Amino acid sequence: MQGLLTGKVVVVTGAAGGIGSEVVRRCAEEGAAVLAVDRDAGGLDRVLAGLPAGSRVRPFAVDIAAPDAMAAAFGSARDAFGGVDVFHANAAVQVMGGLADTTAADWDRMYEVNQRAVAAGIREVVPHLRERGGGTILVTASLLALTGDADLPMYGATKGALRALCRSVAAAYGRDNIRCNTICPGDVDTPMVREFFDYQPDPDQARADVERKYPLGRLASPRDVAEVAVFLASDRASYLSGIDVVVDGGLLARIY
Numbered sequence: 001m002q003g004l005l006t007g008k009v010v011v012v013t014g015a016a017g018g019i020g021s022e023v024v025r026r027c028a029e030e031g032a033a034v035l036a037v038d039r040d041a042g043g044l045d046r047v048l049a050g051l052p053a054g055s056r057v058r059p060f061a062v063d064i065a066a067p068d069a070m071a072a073a074f075g076s077a078r079d080a081f082g083g084v085d086v087f088h089a090n091a092a093v094q095v096m097g098g099l100a101d102t103t104a105a106d107w108d109r110m111y112e113v114n115q116r117a118v119a120a121g122i123r124e125v126v127p128h129l130r131e132r133g134g135g136t137i138l139v140t141a142s143l144l145a146l147t148g149d150a151d152l153p154m155y156g157a158t159k160g161a162l163r164a165l166c167r168s169v170a171a172a173y174g175r176d177n178i179r180c181n182t183i184c185p186g187d188v189d190t191p192m193v194r195e196f197f198d199y200q201p202d203p204d205q206a207r208a209d210v211e212r213k214y215p216l217g218r219l220a221s222p223r224d225v226a227e228v229a230v231f232l233a234s235d236r237a238s239y240l241s242g243i244d245v246v247v248d249g250g251l252l253a254r255i256y
Contacts, residue, residue, distance in 0.1 A: 004234040006031030009081040011073060013064050013121065014091030016043025018190025019140060022222035023088055023229045028055040030230055035077040038091070039063040056081070064091050065112040070121040074128050084128040086233045088138040089118040092158075094192055096199045099153045107154050114158035115165075122169055126178065134177025136233050139166055140225075141182040143248050151199065159184075163244055170242030179241035181232050186248035188220040215250035 010027045014020035015036035024036045024047060033056040038044050041061035048057055060076050062069045077084050093113045095106040122137055129135035144156035145163050162182055169180040187193050187210055200206035211218055228247055231237055246252060 003029065003031030004230055004236065005086075008032045008085040008233070009035070009077055009083055010086040010088065010233065011035045011037060011077050011084055011125070012088045012090055013037045013070075013073075013117075014140070015059075016040040016047055017091075018192065018222045019185070019188060019225050020088075020090045021047045022226040023090060024057060025051060026223070026226040026230045027086075027233070028052070028057050030234075032056070032086070032233075033081040034058070035060050035073060035080065037062060037064065037073050064117040064121065070117070070124045074124055078128065083132050084125060084135065085132055086136045086138070087121060087125040087129075088140070088229060088233070089121050090138075090140040091117070092140065092155075092192075094152065094155050094195070096151055096196065098150055102154050110154055110158050114155070115161050118162060119165060122165070122180075126173060126176075129173075129178050130176050135179075136237075137166075137169060137178065137180040138229055138232055139180070139182045141166075141184045141244065143184050143186040143246065143251065145182070145184055146244070146246070146252070151196070166244075167242050174241060179237070181237075181240055181242070182244045183225060183228055183232070184244050184246045184248070185220055185225050186214070186246075186251050188222060188225055190222060193219065213251060213254075214248075215254060218249065220247060220249060 010032045012023050015024050016038035024034050027034050037060045044059035058080050060073050074084055139162050141162045142159040145159040166180050166182045197203040197206045
């Protein structure tokens with residue numbers, strides 16, 4: 001039986017992390033060939049070791065903020081699998097601290113990974129997608145692209161910029177049959193979110209307080225987000241472009 005992504009080639013950045021590793025797994029399960037990109041070579045090895053036998057996944061260890069990193073990644077995907085159909089720009093870095101505590105170095109690192117590298121990746125992938133007659137660009141933004149957090153102002157700012165970038169890309173390349181959408185997760189049970197809880201005076205209480213705010217009563221799992229990514233990458237989402245898909249367990253639906 002064919003999967004939702006059978007015949008497609010997917011490139012995923014941040015592939016060794018919580019969301020990225022699950023996106024790699026779900027894309028492979030749905031029949032895609034996947035290039036898993038991350039600067040953590042050991043983490044990529046662990047992701048690949050946990051995949052079902054027969055999965056068509058190759059690792060590509062690189063810092064996506066480095067010059068020509070994404071050009072090399074897409075070239076590797078074409079050499080290995082024949083082309084690129086889907087690019088999921090998922091990698092990100094997060095630095096905790098209020099605005100007054102955020103240094104220029106903090107800002108520069110978040111900017112270069114969360115914004116500049118994403119834009120560079122999109123620029124590099126467009127010719128590959130055109131070669132295939134179109135394709136899909138997914139960008140992991142954040143609920144903080146739509147709301148605010150006193151402890152993560154610069155992270156939220158970088159994610160908010162991705163929403164604007166997404167719309168520009170969707171408008172620019174729609175006639176090439178290239179779609180672009182963002183995924184905006186709320187709190188996802190990943191090492192990055194656990195780092196946020198550890199930053200609080202009482203991590204366990206902080207987690208319990210956050211979980212209570214969600215109408216569904218829990219944090220998202222990486223798989224919850226990966227299922228949305230698979231749908232948006234598939235032909236079932238062929239008329240969705242330039243939008244934000246919020247994955248927040250109903251959090252924005254409540255007033256208090």
